[in-house]
Amino acid sequence: MSSRLWLASLCAATLLPLTALAAPERTFPSELGTLQVSTLAEGLKHPWALAFLPDGQGMLVTERQGNLRIVLADGKVGAPLSGVPQVWAKGQGGLLDVALSPSFKQDRMVYLSFAEGDAKGDKAGTAVGRGRLSPDLSRLEDFNVIFRQQPKLSVGNHFGSRLVFDRDGYLFIALGENNERATSQDLDKLQGKVVRILPDGTVPDDNPFVGQSSVRPEIWSYGHRNQQGAALNPWTGELWTNEHGPRGGDEINIPKPGKNYGWPLATHGINYSLLPIPEAQGKQVKGAVDPHHVWEKSPAISGMAFYDNERFKAWDHSVFIGALAAQEVIRLKLEGDKIVAEERMLGQLNARVRDVRVGPDGFLYVLTDEEDGELLKVGLQP
Amino acid sequence: MSSRLWLASLCAATLLPLTALAAPERTFPSELGTLQVSTLAEGLKHPWALAFLPDGQGMLVTERQGNLRIVLADGKVGAPLSGVPQVWAKGQGGLLDVALSPSFKQDRMVYLSFAEGDAKGDKAGTAVGRGRLSPDLSRLEDFNVIFRQQPKLSVGNHFGSRLVFDRDGYLFIALGENNERATSQDLDKLQGKVVRILPDGTVPDDNPFVGQSSVRPEIWSYGHRNQQGAALNPWTGELWTNEHGPRGGDEINIPKPGKNYGWPLATHGINYSLLPIPEAQGKQVKGAVDPHHVWEKSPAISGMAFYDNERFKAWDHSVFIGALAAQEVIRLKLEGDKIVAEERMLGQLNARVRDVRVGPDGFLYVLTDEEDGELLKVGLQP
Known part of the structure; x- marks a missing residue:
């Protein structure tokens, strides 16, 4: 696809008219009506996350190998923005999540999570940074x-990661354990944690472990x-996260301060090779919080978006989650926090779903994790 | 796992007592009752197919990298048999299907399909051969x-492949198109075909294209x-095959002599990259037979076994199919040839299913396509 992006002669801020898309709007059945799916943009290289700019200015989209691009509401894809950090783009690593500052209109701050290599480039960890989006959207x-x-x-x-601001402006970072299982229980390390920081990276005084020795206060x-x-659950203001189990045992959690969510001591996963995970003690372990929801068969979930919009009333009080291995969008119906029904959608696309977001227009936006990834706009037929 | 197979000091025919399996019998819900699943053998390297020996002598199991092994009814795994051809074990290639001669008790002939390299070893195609199983089961x-x-x-x-004898002793070979799409329509090539030969490899006089110039008579x-x-459908005696679509569009066909099943002109698949497959004209094309059954979302199907046994009456008139990507066993309920219902089973195993077979004992046998693959025995709780 990249040959269809006329990259050669562009200055950074130019918006690229893609050639007209061959695919018409497609329709698929779903439990709550006919889905209308249009391909807003294609040719994105393993897109990972998107964030909506205010006032219909479009979206910021990350591509895993390190590019941040603007996609306009009509699907035009911009050239990579400059000023984005060098990322460690190996394996699952690279440029990951993107989020806008809660006061973006004033500060124009864009937050990115990404894999950052060590000095030798052999190993990496997740990092988060921020920069100011230039008025011309070029850098x-x-x-x-x-x-x-x-x-x-x-x-x-296992870099994770997602960035969520809560109503009070705290920044939550949902992390992976770098596939080093035991570290999830090590409170002197930042693997396998949700951390909570202030927008400038400092640690809030009221974090649960502040002041304890040998414990990272960000946790x-x-x-x-x-x-x-x-x-962020829009009806409660609480953070919800989801995570991949080892083989089975994908989870939704509602992380509470100072609590232990069990990995690798407690897991619902069936282990590879039937050999037990050395540390695993069972599905439930004393002192660990059970997952809010668990899938015994792993869809390999990624992305999460609550539906709190007037446009498609049938979707109200749902949460959408992408599925990579299952190649679907999962819709969970909520009553309060309780998950009362599950629908699988868009399996006909046969595409790994990396991120799902609800746009300000009430449409569901879906990123497919492919070498030639797509940004899809999904709605219900009236 | 291979360290658990005490391979070092064995003569070929020795049967290896595996150490006792850690996994107990597991149970999972299903539509027709509780499934009982026991791991009969593990540590198989990407097992691809199995065939039951008569008189409770166990099974022959292929491993993709080239080994053929005996697995006894109690799960003991034998050392690799000698006398098996060199296979081209790259990508999806290697040792594939295994079938016994219909007159195995008299001739002891074992048929194998496998990827065979060209003289330079750069490219390969599917080959089928046969050899006589030694009385001591060692070669x-x-x-x-x-x-x-x-x-x-x-x-x-895309090597395919499966081997099926019909009631009259003809051997059908279901092949792949080597990922060279156009060849499926080329009648001078053997890619993307079902072929029908006699057990010694000669071509039956009544094959549909015999006598036509520039057409391979095996087709x-x-x-x-x-x-x-x-x-082979046990109630009609007809051959059924299944095949992977490109992205969506997995199919079941009931191949009839001389008929065209459409690929790549007709496909229900959604194309990668939304770029049309150059040759594709639509889901239906004049002169091509529609699939008997199609999945718009690809489970990535492999293996096929009709259930015609007294043991579990609830499964009567079903056909089982393995699913690699979907990591399930699919059960289709039949009324005549018509597929009237579909059940997904064993998703909780989170394992790629490469082959399914019904044993003479009426249990369903399942091979998982893993580096540490398992042979599972599945039944319904009484």
Whole structure:
């Protein structure tokens, strides 16, 4: 696809008219009506996350190998923005999540999570930084790193990560354990944790472990595996996260301060090779919080978006989650926090779903994790 | 796992007592009752197919990298048999299907399909040969190749293949198109075909294209993609095959002589990259037979077994199919040839299913396609 992006002669801010898309709008059945799916953009290289700019200015989209691009509402894809940090793009590593500052209209701050290599480039960890989006949308200015997962342990796996601001402006970072299982229980390490920081990277005084020796004060909750979805529940203001189990046992958690979510001591996964995970003690372990929801068969979930919009009333009080291995979008119906029904959607696309977001227009936006990835816009037929 | 197989000091025919399996019998819910699943053998390296020996002597199991082994009814795994041909074990290539001669008790002939490299080893095609199983079950004697897919075009993809004898002793070979799409429609090539030969490899006089110039007389049907399942319908005596679609569009066909099953002109698949497959004209094309059954979302199907046994009456008139990507066993309920219901089973195992067979004891036997693959025995709780 990249040959269809006329990259050669462009200055950074130019928006690229893609050639007209061959695919018409497609329709698929779903439980709550006919889905209308249009391909807003294609030719994205393993897109990982998107964030909506205000006032219909389009979206910021990350591509895993390190590019941040603007996609306009009509699907035009911009050239890579400059000022984005160098990322460690190996295995599952690279440029990952993107989020706007809650006060973006004033500060124009864009937050990115990414895999950052160590000095030798052998191992990496997740890092988070922020920069100011230039008025012409061509670059991030004064990008600086505000958080680093320490120590750097990943040889390519389990970086997480998602960025969520809560209503009070705290920044939650949902992390992976770098495929170093035991670290999820080590409170002196930042693997397998949800952390909570202030927008400038400093640690809030009221974090649960502040003041304890040998414990990282950034930690909000621990015992997580590889968290690739997180969102703020719009009806409660609480953080929800989701994570991949080892083989089975994908989970949704509602991380509470100081709590242990069990990995690798407690897991619902069936182990590879039927050999037990050395540390695993069972599905439930004393002192660890059970997952809010668990899939015994792993869809390999990624992305998370609550539906709180007037446009498609049938979707109200749902949460959407992408599925990589299952190649679907999962819709969970909520009553309060309780998950009362599950629908699988868009399996006909046969595409790995990396991220799902609800746009300000009430449509569901879906990123497919492919070498030639797509940004899909999904709605219900009236 | 291989360290648990005490291979070092064994003569070929020795049967290896595996250490006791850690996994107890597991139970899972299913539509027709509780499934009981026991791991009969593990530590098989990407097992691909199995065939039951008569008189409770166990099974022959292929491993993709080239080994043929005996697994006894109690799960003891034998050392690799000698006399098995050298296989081209790259990509999807290697040792594939295994079938016994219909008159095995008299002739002891074992048929194997496998990827065979060209002289330079750069490309490969599917080949089929046969050898006599020695009385001590340690080797195949006088193995000779009776069929070669010509020309050899695969660089690692789409070898098929399955072997099925019909009631009259004809041997059907369900093949792949080596990922060379157009060849499925080329009648001078053996890619993307079902072929029908006699057990010694000669061509039956009544094959549909016998006597036509520039057409391979082995061909029974054409326009297939990558067929990885085939079985004889026990109630009609007809061959059924299944094949992978490109992205969506997995199919079941009931191949009839001389008929065109459409690939790549007709496909229900959604194309990679939304770029049309150059040759594709739609889901239905004049002159091509529609699939008997199609999945718009690809489970990535492999293996096929009709259930015609007294043991579990609830399964009567079902056909079982393995699913690699979907990591399930699919059970289709039949009324005549018509598929009237579909059940997904054993998703909780989170394992790629390469082959399914019904044993003479009425249990379902399942091979998982893993580096540490398992042979599972599945029944319904009384």
